[in-house]
Every structure is written in C-alpha cells, then in structure tokens.
Amino acid sequence: MTGFYTAFEKLLKMKFLLFLLGFLLLAKAINGMLISEIMADPLADESLNEWIELYNNESASLNISGWIIGDDNDNDTIEGGLYNKEGTIITPYSFAIITDDSTRAYNNFNVSNTAIRLYVDDSSIGNSLSNNGETVYLYDNNGILIDSKTYNLTTDGLSWAYTNNTLHKSNPTPGFENDDSITTNQLCDYAVEFILPKAIFDNSSDFSFKIRASKSTGTATNFTMRAKIEDFNGKLIREYEPFTNESIATQKTSSEFTPNLEEGKAFILDSNVTVDCNDINLNNNFDTQIITIKGKPLESKSSIKIESILDLGSDDQAEFGQVIRVRMSAYKGNTDKESISVWIEDSKGNKLSKQSKANLEAKYTNYFLTIPVQIIPNCDLEFGNDDYLIMAEGLDSDDQKEIEIEDLTESMCGNLEAEIKKSDSGNFAFELKDFNEIIDVGHEFKTKVLLDNNNDEDINIRLWSYVYRGSKPYSGEREENMEEFILKANSLQVIELGNIVEEAEQGNYKFKVLVNKNGQKTNNEVTRDILIRNNRNKTNDSGFLEEKQPNVYGETINNTISSVISPSLVYESTTEKAKNLVPTFIILLSVILNLVLIWRR
Numbered sequence: 001m002t003g004f005y006t007a008f009e010k011l012l013k014m015k016f017l018l019f020l021l022g023f024l025l026l027a028k029a030i031n032g033m034l035i036s037e038i039m040a041d042p043l044a045d046e047s048l049n050e051w052i053e054l055y056n057n058e059s060a061s062l063n064i065s066g067w068i069i070g071d072d073n074d075n076d077t078i079e080g081g082l083y084n085k086e087g088t089i090i091t092p093y094s095f096a097i098i099t100d101d102s103t104r105a106y107n108n109f110n111v112s113n114t115a116i117r118l119y120v121d122d123s124s125i126g127n128s129l130s131n132n133g134e135t136v137y138l139y140d141n142n143g144i145l146i147d148s149k150t151y152n153l154t155t156d157g158l159s160w161a162y163t164n165n166t167l168h169k170s171n172p173t174p175g176f177e178n179d180d181s182i183t184t185n186q187l188c189d190y191a192v193e194f195i196l197p198k199a200i201f202d203n204s205s206d207f208s209f210k211i212r213a214s215k216s217t218g219t220a221t222n223f224t225m226r227a228k229i230e231d232f233n234g235k236l237i238r239e240y241e242p243f244t245n246e247s248i249a250t251q252k253t254s255s256e257f258t259p260n261l262e263e264g265k266a267f268i269l270d271s272n273v274t275v276d277c278n279d280i281n282l283n284n285n286f287d288t289q290i291i292t293i294k295g296k297p298l299e300s301k302s303s304i305k306i307e308s309i310l311d312l313g314s315d316d317q318a319e320f321g322q323v324i325r326v327r328m329s330a331y332k333g334n335t336d337k338e339s340i341s342v343w344i345e346d347s348k349g350n351k352l353s354k355q356s357k358a359n360l361e362a363k364y365t366n367y368f369l370t371i372p373v374q375i376i377p378n379c380d381l382e383f384g385n386d387d388y389l390i391m392a393e394g395l396d397s398d399d400q401k402e403i404e405i406e407d408l409t410e411s412m413c414g415n416l417e418a419e420i421k422k423s424d425s426g427n428f429a430f431e432l433k434d435f436n437e438i439i440d441v442g443h444e445f446k447t448k449v450l451l452d453n454n455n456d457e458d459i460n461i462r463l464w465s466y467v468y469r470g471s472k473p474y475s476g477e478r479e480e481n482m483e484e485f486i487l488k489a490n491s492l493q494v495i496e497l498g499n500i501v502e503e504a505e506q507g508n509y510k511f512k513v514l515v516n517k518n519g520q521k522t523n524n525e526v527t528r529d530i531l532i533r534n535n536r537n538k539t540n541d542s543g544f545l546e547e548k549q550p551n552v553y554g555e556t557i558n559n560t561i562s563s564v565i566s567p568s569l570v571y572e573s574t575t576e577k578a579k580n581l582v583p584t585f586i587i588l589l590s591v592i593l594n595l596v597l598i599w600r601r
Contacts (some may be wrong), residue, residue: 033062035138035147038160039172040129040455041154047124051105052098055176056090063089066141071126072134081117090116091148095175100124104479112175114162188218188277191284194269200292207293208258211242214251223248227271232365263295266365292364295451300334302395317404323494330367332360332395340394342371352376357491372494427454441534444500452492459487462516465497469509475499506534
C-alpha cells in the first residue's frame with residue numbers, strides 16, 4: 001500500500017512539474033519578445049529590403065545584445081545600431097526592426113521613428129528570407145529559443161504580420177501596430193494611360209490631352225491619379241491632380257487639359273495611379289509619352305557645337321591626367337543616329353583620351369549637355385606641352401576646339417595603379433578625384449568619382465558614399481546620396497557626390513565610396529581614412545583654446561580644445577616663460593653662493 005501512495009505522489013509531482021513548465025512557457029510566449037512581422041518578399045532588391053520586426057510584450061526593458069535571429073539554413077548575431085554596437089535595449093511594449101548592415105529598408109518603407117534599429121552581422125538575414133516560406137527563429141544569448149514563426153508562400157510587396165495569435169499577409173507596418181485586415185482578398189489591377197490624338201502637334205493651340213484610369217480586376221476602391229509635364233532638361237512645366245481618393249467601377253477619364261506649351265520643343269508627359277488595394281501588376285500604374293509642338297517648320301539637319309571647356313586653370317590650360325568637362329549644345333533633327341562622341345587628339349590624329357559618349361534620343365530637340373573627358377597622364381612623356389584639339393562628332397555633324405595642355409601630373413603616374421579599382425573582368429574601373437581627407441562638421445564636402453567603362457555594353461550604375469565609424473554612419477543614411485544612371489559603352493563619366501556630417505565628435509573616421517554594376521550582389525568599393533574637425537564651439541573670448549596639432553596625415557590643422565581652461569596653465573608665450581623663470585634663477589644662484597661660502601670656511 002505504501003508503494004502505491006509513493007507511486008501516486010510521484011505521479012502528482014510529475015503532473016505538477018509539467019503544469020508548471022507549461023505555465024512558464026505560456027507566460028514566456030505571452031510576455032516575452034515576439035517575432036511580430038516578417039518582410040520576406042519586398043518589391044525590389046530583396047536582400048537589401050528584407051526585415052523582421054520584434055515586439056517587446058514585457059512590462060520591463062529587454063536587452064537583446066548577442067541574441068540570435070535565423071532561418072532554416074543559417075543564424076546571425078543581432079547587433080545594435082549605435083556606436084560600438086550598442087542600442088540593443090528594447091523598452092516595454094515597443095518595436096525593433098532587424099535588417100542587414102547595408103539595408104535600404106529605411107529608404108523604401110515607412111518605418112516608425114521610435115522603432116529600435118538592429119542589424120545582423122552578415123550581408124543578409126539568415127540565408128536570405130525565402131519567398132517559398134520557412135521558419136524564423138529567435139534565440140537569447142544563452143541559446144534558448146524565445147520565439148519562432150513559420151510563414152508560407154509570400155506575395156510580392158506584402159509582409160507576414162502576427163495578429164490574433166496567427167500570421168497572415170498584410171500591408172507592411174514596420175514599427176507600428178500590425179494591420180488586422182487580411183489583404184489577400186483585396187487583390188486588384190489598376191492602369192493609367194494618356195489619351196492623345198497624335199504625338200507631333202502643329203502648334204501649341206493644337207495640343208490637348210486627357211488621362212484615363214481603369215480597373216481590370218478586383219473590387220472598387222479609392223485611387224489617386226497624378227500627372228506632370230517636363231522638358232528634356234528635367235524642368236517641370238505643369239503638374240496635374242485629376243483625381244484624389246475617388247472610387248472607380250471600371251474606368252474614369254479626366255477632363256481635357258490644354259496647356260500652352262512653348263513651340264519648337266519636345267516634352268515628356270508622365271502619369272501614375274496609386275490605389276488602396278494590393279495591385280498585382282505595378283507595370284501599368286505608370287504611363288509616359290513624348291510629344292512635340294512644331295510651331296514653325298522644324299529643321300531636319302542636326303548640328304553640334306562645343307560652347308566652352310570647364311575645369312581649366314586661370315591660364316586657360318589643362319594638365320595631363322586631368323578630367324575636363326566639355327559643354328556643348330546640340331540639335332537633333334530628322335536622324336536615327338543618337339550618339340555624340342568627344343575626345344582629344346593631336347594634329348596627326350593621335351588620341352590623348354578615350355571617347356566619352358552621350359546619347360540623344362528625341363528628334364527635333366535642342367540639347368545642352370556637359371561631357372567629361374579624361375586626358376591621359378602622359379607618364380611616358382609621349383606628348384609634349386602643346387595645343388591640341390577637342391573633337392566632337394555625331395548626329396551627322398562635327399565640331400572642334402583648341403585646348404592647351406601642359407605639365408605632367410606626377411602624382412597620377414606614381415599612384416595611378418593603386419588608385420584605380422578594377423572589377424574582375426578588368427573592363428571597368430573607377431577612381432576617386434578631389435577627395436577630402438579633412439572635413440568640418442556641418443559643412444558639405446564633395447568627392448568626384450571617375451568611372452571608366454571599357455565594355456562594349458552599357459552598365460547600369462548605382463553610386464553612393466558615406467562617412468562611418470564602426471557600424472554607425474555619420475553622414476545620414478548609407479545610401480542617402482545615391483546616384484543611379486547608365487554608363488554608356490566605351491565611355492568615361494565623372495559623377496560628383498556630396499556628403500555632410502551634421503553631428504560627430506572630432507577624430508578619425510572612415511569614408512567609403514561604393515559602386516554597384518547591373519544590380520550585382522557584390523559592390524565595388526573604396527575606403528579611405530578621413531579626419532573630422534568640430535569647430536562649432538570655437539571661441540576666442542570665453543576661455544576656450546585653439547592650438548595647432550599635427551593630424552594623422554602629417555599636416556597641421558586647427559584643433560579646438562572644448563573644455564574650459566582650469567586655473568592650471570595650459571599655454572604660455574615665450575616672454576611669459578622667461579619672466580616666470582627669473583625667480584627660479586635667483587633662488588638657484590643664491591643656493592650656489594651659499595654652498596661656495598660654506599665650502600670656503
């Protein structure tokens with residue numbers, strides 16, 4: 001009987017322990033850190049726009065430093081977004097966003113300003129979040145599983161949001177309360193198009209247009225339509241707002257617009273439509289048309305002219321190795337040719353530069369353009385100081401202008417190979433020009449980047465730069481100044497990037513320039529040391545001292561000591577030092593005389 005009670009007591013204890021364990025797990029699930037939203041399938045650049053949202057359901061702050069986030073194939077350590085990898089404390093009932101270190105999510109999503117920014121120590125979260133569905137895991141720094149969420153097949157542009165104890169597809173809400181509505185039933189397809197009778201109009205009064213929005217699938221919802229007219233230099237001419245938050249059954253057409261445009265020019269018409277539902281085809285949400293207002297008969301013969309040469313010195317001379325800019329005017333008439341080439345040569349036709357090219361597409365259009373040309377360094381002294389010719393050719397026309405080139409740029413000949421960063425193929429290179437090694441807080445600084453495409457095909461380029469220390473950028477978001485453009489085949493182009501450091505302590509930092517070609521996953525990059533000076537608190541009257549100190553580059557700079565001078569002496573002039581040494585000298589002389597008198601006794 002005693003054995004029976006003993007076994008019964010053991011059974012009760014086991015059930016109690018299981019109950020207690022279940023209660024603790026339930027409490028942890030209810031009150032712990034939750035994976036609250038997963039964006040695995042952004043509209044573009046998936047690895048750079050993926051993110052995971054965490055929510056602290058505790059009534060106390062949680063420090064998740066060293067925690068692990070991962071998927072079915074890989075795990076990554078979570079780091080803070082502040083200097084020295086701090087910033088991993090999540091306050092009660094607040095959100096945090098996890099991205100990779102080179103994320104664009106904060107540029108492409110409406111992220112709450114109160115959300116804590118976290119990063120993984122990898123180029124992607126896990127093994128890059130799968131669009132076919134998988135499980136995402138969250139572990140604490142002891143390797144204990146805190147939460148996991150399993151999602152299924154994704155929909156482009158929608159996230160998986162955790163509400164009402166389940167995951168469902170939703171419009172993304174990073175750092176905000178999740179949307180309760182399930183958006184998978186709100187699929188739609190809207191389109192916009194210009195209604196034009198023709199593309200070339202005889203005069204300004206002959207030109208008019210309408211814009212039509214149409215719905216091919218989905219239920220009726222609110223939509224907004226916008227349109228604009230620009231010239232070919234990007235100047236805004238007109239803006240239109242035909243519809244704002246209006247509903248549509250099948251289609252809706254705007255009233256007729258009759259802008260009084262300048263004659264003898266071509267213009268670009270752009271329109272777009274945005275909707276409240278999940279549009280499954282974004283390609284037809286935009287329409288672009290090119291129209292021409294003839295006015296007087298348009299000239300069919302094309303022409304090009306070199307107007308001026310930029311970047312010359314006060315003596316109107318260029319140097320070997322320099323990049324100059326050729327400012328040109330061009331008129332494209334009735335020709336199918338599009339390319340204009342610019343280069344430098346001597347009187348015998350020997351070239352001193354590669355061909356720089358620009359493409360002009362629209363017929364019967366005037367263009368004003370600036371084309372960079374890289375003069376060869378002339379390290380082997382093949383060419384002497386002399387007058388040379390800038391040649392321009394294209395659109396069945398040509399022009400030329402003399403330029404005087406002198407002086408060898410010795411620094412380029414000594415460091416040219418070290419400065420140029422080439423891709424694996426060797427057919428693309430980029431080089432930093434006019435790089436600032438010393439910058440001031442609050443002052444914008446410029447960096448010129450020369451890009452050289454030796455391929456026979458155009459390259460889609462994304463170019464950006466930023467100042468950083470550790471994992472923290474100090475010149476805004478990493479891709480804040482990104483330039484996107486097409487680098488034509490066998491051409492050179494110089495792009496100027498601007499950066500500004502608004503707040504930073506004085507000291508040494510890093511400056512990075514990145515180039516992405518054709519959307520490749522791996523970027524080309526150049527990193528340089530940079531010194532930041534903070535002279536905002538400098539004064540001559542309130543007890544602050546400005547002194548000269550050598551920097552890391554061996555140059556002398558102004559270094560502001562931003563602490564109030566204490567009674568102890570910080571700086572003395574030579575005269576003051578001499579005055580202060582007089583008492584010391586008298587005392588020493590007196591001691592010596594006394595010693596002599598004692599010795600003579």
